[in-house]
Amino acid sequence: MAPALCAICRTARALIKRPKNHAKLCKGCFITIFEDEIHHTIISSKLFFPGEKVAIGASGGKDSTVLASVLKSLNERHGYGLDLVLLSIDEGIKGYRDDSLETVKRNAQQYDMPLKVVGYDELYGWTMDQVVETIGKKGNCTYCGVFRRQALDRGAKMLGIKHVVTGHNADDVAETVLMNLLRGDLPRLSRSTSIVTGNDSLEVKRSKPLKYSYEKEIVLYAHHKKLDYFSTECIYSPEAFRGSARSLIKQLERVRPSAILDIVRSGEDMARLVPGEKSSSCGGCQGRSSASGAAVAEEDVGGCGSTNGRNPGGEIAAMDKQLRENEEHEGLEIDITKLKLTESDGTRQNRKDKQIPIRGPNGTGKVVGRQVLGTCERCGYMSSQAICQACTLLEGLNKNRPKIQI
């Protein structure tokens, strides 16, 4: 087979076939277009402002390493004026996180960025090794996920930073869209597609600049730029190639590569149909809703990619259980969009009557109610309940009562 030439420069040999449009590109043109598209996402969704301090949630894995590399390049090339910092969480898992942290330390030197590491031990008084020692391996991902969600925010706060970017990619978003679709949970589906979660009025917002980037291209970018990243599964969730939704997405991609971005876009379109919800998007550049309109912290509990990792069979069930548990704690997630809409509307009662009932996952026709923003009375972290989720888990741990229902 004669080697194909790059569809852009027409001179170099094509090495990459893009999943989104089958374009055959050479290494140089691929790297350029991959970065340009992320720049486009950043600009069209007004992700940053000049002089902003931004923390990159860095695990040492492929996604966050590529994110750091691309943001550094774009910041210099396009003069974003960003002050970039690497923020890592040390869960305290020997033989896993200490190795990946070494990668992050090298990244800090390679990209000339300051690095802040916050440990579960200093934040919570428990390492994950100690948690597992107490409660066993089963269910430990719940603790790790709840702790991590807060840890990134707290780490950012320690640095005086109000914006954390994470390496969530198009495959991750498509996976979440599918999971929420399978559960019939439209409100959460809507929030999960937003490029920004959190809001200026909150202390720390989150965004995912790689939302439209294929995992395949992220790995190829890392490969062709010879980036230094770490890939090993968490030792507490072996077999942690991701779950059923993940496998389904990869199989769909094999048959029809554009499926992943199509799922992301479908998720955004469905999100627009949910009353009171907005989803920022640059898909086709129609959705120009600014960051400040986005919904509040609906973070996937994961971040290490292992959270969902169990055998394919039990996977959806486990995820469903996890999400149901979250649901019971819906109070922790404050939906600012809905809050504003409701309060700015003088005829609140009427409005409520007109609202389309969005069914919750349990099939009831309840309208998702608004929540009141407050702070945890123990730790001061934002929470709409008296005691936040992390403190509730900690209380159980500290009393050595691990089977606590969250």
Next chain:
Amino acid sequence: MASSVEGPQIPISVDFSGGLEMLFSNQRRHSLSIAANDKDGNPSTIAFLIDHLCKNLMKDPRSELFVLDGHIRPGILVLINDADWELEGEEEYELKAGDNVLFVSTLHGG
């Protein structure tokens, strides 16, 4: 069995990354000699190589992390001399002496 076919051998190198190393003795690069032709006398292809790797090189019993239903697991990228195997004919590609084949998993979290 495939490896025991008599006849000329060709030297190639095979790399594993993105977490696949753990299935292959935690070693990234393997230099191999494989039969130039399969048992029917046809030139050895990537499909032949994948079968060979499963039977002879993989030390881990979890072969389903590498191969599903006789094909490479979706989510694992294959690069032949740094080019996406989709540009090279995928499993049909006929191996040549000195070829480098990289298997990189996209399935691992960060």
